[in-house]
Amino acid sequence: xxxxxxxxxxxxxxxxxxxxxxxxxxxxxxxxxxxxxxxxxxxxxxxxxxxxxxxxxxxxxxxxxxxxxxxxxxxxxxxxxxxxxxxxxxxxxxxxxxxxxxxxxxxxxxxxxxxxxxxxxxxxxxxxxxxxxxxxxxxxxxxxxxxxxxxxxxxxxxxxxxxxxxxxxxxxxxxxxxxxxxxxxxxxxxxxxxxxxxxxxxxxxxxxxxxxxxxxxxxxxxxxxxxxxxxxxxxxxxxxx
Amino acid sequence: xxxxxxxxxxxxxxxxxxxxxxxxxxxxxxxxxxxxxxxxxxxxxxxxxxxxxxxxxxxxxxxxxxxxxxxxxxxxxxxxxxxxxxxxxxxxxxxxxxxxxxxxxxxxxxxxxxxxxxxxxxxxxxxxxxxxxxxxxxxxxxxxxxxxxxxxxxxxxxxxxxxxxxxxxxxxxxxxxxxxxxxxxxxxxxxxxxxxxxxxxxxxxxxxxxxxxxxxxxxxxxxxxxxxxxxxxxxxxxxxxxxxxxxxxxxxxxxxxxxxxxxxxxxxxxxxxxxxxxxxxxxxxxxxxxxxxxxxxxxxxxxxxxxxxxxxxxxxxxxxxxxxxxxxxxxxxxxxxxxxxxxxxxxxxxxxxxxxxxxxxxxxxxxxxxxxxxxxxxxxxxxxxxxxxxxxxxxxxxxxxxxxxxxxxxxxxxxxxxxxxxxxxxxxxxxxxxxxxxxxxxxxxxxxxxxxxxxxxxxxxxxxxxxxxxxxxxxxxxxxxxxxxxxxxxxxxxxxxxxxxxxxxxxxxxxxxxxxxxxxxxxxxxxxxxxxxxxxxxxxxxxxxxxxxxxxxxxxxxxxxxxxxxxxxxx
Numbered sequence: 001x002x003x004x005x006x007x008x009x010x011x012x013x014x015x016x017x018x019x020x021x022x023x024x025x026x027x028x029x030x031x032x033x034x035x036x037x038x039x040x041x042x043x044x045x046x047x048x049x050x051x052x053x054x055x056x057x058x059x060x061x062x063x064x065x066x067x068x069x070x071x072x073x074x075x076x077x078x079x080x081x082x083x084x085x086x087x088x089x090x091x092x093x094x095x096x097x098x099x100x101x102x103x104x105x106x107x108x109x110x111x112x113x114x115x116x117x118x119x120x121x122x123x124x125x126x127x128x129x130x131x132x133x134x135x136x137x138x139x140x141x142x143x144x145x146x147x148x149x150x151x152x153x154x155x156x157x158x159x160x161x162x163x164x165x166x167x168x169x170x171x172x173x174x175x176x177x178x179x180x181x182x183x184x185x186x187x188x189x190x191x192x193x194x195x196x197x198x199x200x201x202x203x204x205x206x207x208x209x210x211x212x213x214x215x216x217x218x219x220x221x222x223x224x225x226x227x228x229x230x231x232x233x234x235x236x237x238x239x240x241x
Numbered sequence: 242x243x244x245x246x247x248x249x250x251x252x253x254x255x256x257x258x259x260x261x262x263x264x265x266x267x268x269x270x271x272x273x274x275x276x277x278x279x280x281x282x283x284x285x286x287x288x289x290x291x292x293x294x295x296x297x298x299x300x301x302x303x304x305x306x307x308x309x310x311x312x313x314x315x316x317x318x319x320x321x322x323x324x325x326x327x328x329x330x331x332x333x334x335x336x337x338x339x340x341x342x343x344x345x346x347x348x349x350x351x352x353x354x355x356x357x358x359x360x361x362x363x364x365x366x367x368x369x370x371x372x373x374x375x376x377x378x379x380x381x382x383x384x385x386x387x388x389x390x391x392x393x394x395x396x397x398x399x400x401x402x403x404x405x406x407x408x409x410x411x412x413x414x415x416x417x418x419x420x421x422x423x424x425x426x427x428x429x430x431x432x433x434x435x436x437x438x439x440x441x442x443x444x445x446x447x448x449x450x451x452x453x454x455x456x457x458x459x460x461x462x463x464x465x466x467x468x469x470x471x472x473x474x475x476x477x478x479x480x481x482x483x484x485x486x487x488x489x490x491x492x493x494x495x496x497x498x499x500x501x502x503x504x505x506x507x508x509x510x511x512x513x514x515x516x517x518x519x520x521x522x523x524x525x526x527x528x529x530x531x532x533x534x535x536x537x538x539x540x541x542x543x544x545x546x547x548x549x550x551x552x553x554x555x556x557x558x559x560x561x562x563x564x565x566x567x568x569x570x571x572x573x574x575x576x577x578x579x580x581x582x583x584x585x586x587x588x589x590x591x592x593x594x595x596x597x598x599x600x601x602x603x604x605x606x607x608x609x610x611x612x613x614x615x616x617x618x619x620x621x622x623x624x625x626x627x628x629x630x631x632x633x634x635x636x637x638x639x640x641x642x643x644x645x646x647x648x649x650x651x652x653x654x655x656x657x658x659x660x661x662x663x664x665x666x667x668x669x670x671x672x673x674x675x676x677x678x679x680x681x682x683x684x685x686x687x688x689x690x691x692x693x694x695x696x697x698x699x700x701x702x703x704x705x706x707x708x709x710x711x712x713x714x715x716x717x718x719x720x721x722x723x724x725x726x727x728x729x730x731x732x733x734x735x736x737x738x739x740x741x742x743x744x745x746x747x748x749x750x751x752x753x754x755x756x757x758x759x760x761x762x763x764x765x766x767x768x769x770x771x772x773x774x775x776x777x778x779x780x781x782x783x784x785x786x787x788x789x790x791x792x793x794x795x796x797x798x799x800x801x802x803x804x805x806x807x808x809x810x811x812x
Contacts, residue, residue: 001696003711016625021696024616031612035587039605042526044596050527050789050796051592058591061584068580072573075623079573080566082625087562157391158492160557160632164698164711169628171558173492174390175484178559191709195632195700197384199391200309203703 006186007166012082023071091179098147105147112159112172115201134225138207143217144187152178160196184211270353271771272338275360279334283327290322291730302723304705312704313382320385325415328648332513337450343762344444346435346779348772351428359421366414373407381408389482389495393474409468416461423454437781444760444785449516452544453509460505467498500551508547514651518604521658524758525601526593529786531585539578546575556627572622599673603654606681607646614642635695641688661755665767666747679732686725690718759800760785777803
């Protein structure tokens with residue numbers, strides 16, 4: 001039921017989800033089976049007088065505690081690893097690594113507002129604070145196979161930027177700047193939601209993540225923010241699919 | 242002892258204790274009456290909270306039924322009411338008051354007048370809360386977690402200034418009331434125990450109540466300070482949590498204060514519920530608790546750990562990612578003491594002779610649902626999967642499998658179990674069994690699908706899912722959940738009618754110990770008179786769960802026996 005993952009690192013989160021939910025399902029089924037057996041075997045009509053001790057075989061059920069400990073430790077290991085990749089490493093360090101590896105990245109500032117998102121782009125030159133900066137409402141346009149570094153804040157109350165398809169979520173907090181990043185690998189149009197209650201129209205705080213191929217993105221950024229034809233063509237392409 | 246004896250002596254001489262109606266039923270200091278008052282108030286609030294849930298569930302199945310701000314207000318009040326005005330008053334105020342003195346062989350609470358004040362403070366808080374829902378300007382609608390700046394800044398959501406202030410005031414009164422109750426529970430359990438009732442002979446229910454009270458007292462103080470700061474922000478325009486250009490408060494500070502209280506708070510209601518389950522399960526399985534000491538120690542460890550896990554509610558809320566890792570470790574590890582407790586609970590059934598009365602059915606269902614509630618906590622406690630699951634319906638599913646199990650299934654198990662003791666009458670058994678099965682089915686019908694919505698990435702507190710393309714295809718799940726929740730509430734309303742009918746016209750139960758249970762409360766007459774034990778006093782000779790143990794050829798041995806007070810004085 002998970003929405004399709006279009007990011008390079010989303011699998012790290014998915015792995016933890018699959019392990020924790022799957023492990024929980026298995027432990028749950030085993031526990032329920034044992035419970036049903038006990039309830040059935042020791043019902044009053046079958047066993048009118050209680051035994052003076054728990055049958056030795058059933059005492060082994062306490063091993064579930066050890067299973068839990070081992071399960072917990074493995075879970076913590078995979079989980080902390082993914083968390084380390086996503087959030088523990090400082091963004092500056094990740095950026096440096098990306099540059100060193102010769103990979104490309106874009107930056108964008110995101111501001112949560114009641115009840116819409118604004119996305120500030122650095123423009124053609126890729127630098128903030130220059131005249132070609134521009135802002136778009138409710139649409140985040142990024143190129144395929146580029147790292148996207150997001151600086152996140154809010155103008156009024158707390159919001160939370162949630163992009164299910166790249167498996168990231170982080171709160172946008174007024175008066176504070178938070179960071180997240182992802183690397184989309186598949187072009188398309190995806191939805192962005194707000195995941196922290198922010199007032200009346202919280203449920204309508206929708207934005208779009210538009211992932212363009214590198215050429216499309218170049219075409220778009222050349223004349224952005226006025227160049228909407230690229231986005232329109234792109235929408236038509238998606239509609240045809 | 243002589244003082245008590247003289248009081249009791251006086252009581253006996255004057256024949257049936259004469260009290261005015263007001264002293265007996267309204268401003269009563271009798272722990273049993275206060276317990277019933279808490280129970281009744283909690284039930285009324287539960288109907289209110291449940292009805293709110295039905296309204297917003299209908300909106301989810303059928304968008305446009307409520308306005309957006311109504312939807313948010315209903316969700317907010319549903320959460321707050323079920324936690325603070327249903328689970329806490331019923332499990333602590335109701336069952337705690339009713340049973341602690343009886344289980345430890347005391348005549349009343351250590352501070353009966355404080356106990357009365359505690360209830361009436363709680364009653365006042367309920368009244369203020371209900372008023373706050375209907376004030377002009379609208380009810381508070383910022384979520385039961387009251388996150389600022391949304392909650393601190395009336396301009397940020399329509400109106401609701403007065404509603405918010407009254408909401409916080411009601412919370413503060415409720416906390417004050419529960420603090421008074423907690424002082425009473427701890428003092429009573431430590432000082433008024435019957436002769437021979439050492440700590441390790443206490444019924445698990447009493448242990449759990451004491452632990453819950455301790456957790457509450459330690460955790461609530463920072464939140465009361467936080468609530469005052471938030472009120473100052475709202476009324477005087479200070480900047481503790483509010484953010485304005487040039488004056489920067491810290492909204493995350495509130496989250497820390499709230500969840501430092503909020504997580505132990507979950508165990509404040511969980512522990513008494515586990516206590517009820519252990520009492521019911523031992524009685525109807527005819528087996529002692531599998532490793533009493535393990536359960537007590539594991540609960541103490543879980544209680545201590547519960548103070549070290551609060552930030553798992555804030556993994557993606559802008560706290561230091563490194564400290565998030567630490568909180569993730571403590572959170573995942575807290576599953577170990579709880580898995581020990583649940584394994585001990587499961588093995589309490591093993592080897593028994595299990596009789597499925599309505600109380601036992603509810604307790605067994607509660608136990609099974611706790612397994613689901615516990616296991617679904619792990620994907621949320623593991624920090625990486627929580628990036629995805631945070632604030633989605635997965636959380637909604639998880640806390641309905643824990644809190645609903647606590648506040649409804651365990652509570653109803655307790656009601657069926659102690660009903661004969663409380664009222665000297667019985668609830669019809671066949672009705673009880675049907676009630677249990679219907680509750681289980683409808684409960685899972687509304688709570689389990691939430692996990693699927695969570696997997697699909699459905700954020701919680703959305704008035705409708707239809708705005709988002711990736712959620713539209715799951716609208717049928719919302720419809721299923723809504724139908725189940727309506728049927729669930731209908732079942733409980735029928736139960737309440739039967740409950741009140743049985744109080745006045747149920748089959749009379751003159752046997753003081755109808756379930757052949759071991760603990761002290763079953764030695765008292767049903768219902769116990771004022772000061773509980775009349776001319777007798779209980780003396781404890783053994784542990785609380787002597788069922789079928791040590792190969793003795795008897796079904797059960799009561800924990801103690803009643804001794805005439807004159808004999809006590811000679812001895």
